[in-house]
Amino acid sequence: MKIGTRGSRLALWQAHFVQAELRKHGIESELEIIKTQGDRVQHLGFDKLEGKGFFTKEIEDALLAGQIDCAVHSLKDLPTNQPDGLVLAALSYRASVEDVILVHQDRVVKGKPFSLADGATVGTSSNRRKAILHDLHPGLLPVDIRGNVPTRMKKALSGELDAVVLAAAGLERLELDLSGLLVIKPSPREFVPAPGQGVMAIQTREEDIEMRKKLSLLHHPVVGECTNVERTVLNLMQGGCSMPLGVYCEKDQLGNYHVWASYAASATAPLVRVQVSRSTRAGLPEEVVEQLLSVQV
Structure with missing residues (x-):
C-alpha cells in the first residue's frame, strides 16, 4: 500500500502513525512524500493563497492518478467538498483539540489576558485565531507567520515574537520541548x-x-460524528481555511451533542459566539449556522 503525505515533521509523524496502525492489522505500506502549494509558498498568509486545499490538492491529484493508494491529511486542512472520485475512508482518534498560546518567559505580564501586555506581538496566520485574540485581548498585534510547527514555536522561544498560537495536537505529537515558554491552553x-x-x-x-x-x-465513529457536524457548519458557511470560523462538537455519555462556534466577518470584526445542544445530529449544523448569522453585532 502506498501512502501519500506531505514532508513536514508533523505530516510524517501522522503518516507513520497510520502505517503502525495498519501494521497491527497485518497490512504493510510505504510512504510517498508529495510537496503541496502550501509547502512551496511560505511567504504568503493563508488568505493570500489561491483557492482552497493548498495543503492537499497535489496529494489528491496523485491519488486520482493512481500514483498512491491512500493519503493521510490533517482533517482541518481538507476542503469540505471531496473531489469527484475521492472519499474519506477513516478518521483517527482525536488528540487535544485546543489551541495553545506560547509566551516568551520574559514577556509575561501577570493579570493581563493570556499574560500579554497591550501591543504584544502574537504569531499566527489564522484569521480564526486572530478574530478570537482580537475579541479577548484587543490590544494584541497579530503577526503572520508560516513554516512548520517547530519553526513557528522558535519565533516565541527566540523572542522574535512575544507569543505564538499553535494547535496542541501538533505540539503533543512532536513532543516538543516547551521549557522557556509559558504555555497557556484556553x-x-x-x-x-x-x-x-x-x-x-x-x-x-x-x-x-x-x-x-x-x-x-x-x-x-464518534470522532466521525462530531467532526461531521463541525465540517457541515463550515460547508454551510461556504468557508475554507481562511474563514474566521471556529466550530467544536462534543458527544456526552448520554449521547447528546454539544456545539460551540465562533464567527467574525473578518479578523478584526466583532466576534459572534453560539452554543447549541441537541440529542441528535439531525438539523444541528443548520441550527448553529442560523444562530451565527442571526446575531446582529
Whole structure:
C-alpha cells in the first residue's frame, strides 16, 4: 500500500502513525512524500493563497492518478467538498483539540489576558485565531507567520515574537520541548478550534472498495460524528481555511451533542459566539449556522 503525505515533521509523524496502525492489522505500506502549494509558498498568509486545499490538492491529484493508494491529511486542512472520485475512508482518534498560546518567559505580564501586555506581538496566520485574540485581548498585534510547527514555536522561544498560537495536537505529537515558554491552553469552548482540529483523515479512491474496507479498520465513529457536524457548519458557511470560523462538537455519555462556534466577518470584526445542544445530529449544523448569522453585532 502506498501512502501519500506531505514532508513536514508533523505530516510524517501522522503518516507513520497510520502505517503502525495498519501494521497491527497485518497490512504493510510505504510512504510517498508529495510537496503541496502550501509547502512551496511560505511567504504568503493563508488568505493570500489561491483557492482552497493548498495543503492537499497535489496529494489528491496523485491519488486520482493512481500514483498512491491512500493519503493521510490533517482533517482541518481538507476542503469540505471531496473531489469527484475521492472519499474519506477513516478518521483517527482525536488528540487535544485546543489551541495553545506560547509566551516568551520574559514577556509575561501577570493579570493581563493570556499574560500579554497591550501591543504584544502574537504569531499566527489564522484569521480564526486572530478574530478570537482580537475579541479577548484587543490590544494584541497579530503577526503572520508560516513554516512548520517547530519553526513557528522558535519565533516565541527566540523572542522574535512575544507569543505564538499553535494547535496542541501538533505540539503533543512532536513532543516538543516547551521549557522557556509559558504555555497557556484556553478552553476550546472559549478559544474555539478549527473544524476537525486534532484529527487525521485517511482518503482514498471511491471506486477502490478493497482499500476502503482495509482503511475502515482504523475509523473512530464518534470522532466521525462530531467532526461531521463541525465540517457541515463550515460547508454551510461556504468557508475554507481562511474563514474566521471556529466550530467544536462534543458527544456526552448520554449521547447528546454539544456545539460551540465562533464567527467574525473578518479578523478584526466583532466576534459572534453560539452554543447549541441537541440529542441528535439531525438539523444541528443548520441550527448553529442560523444562530451565527442571526446575531446582529
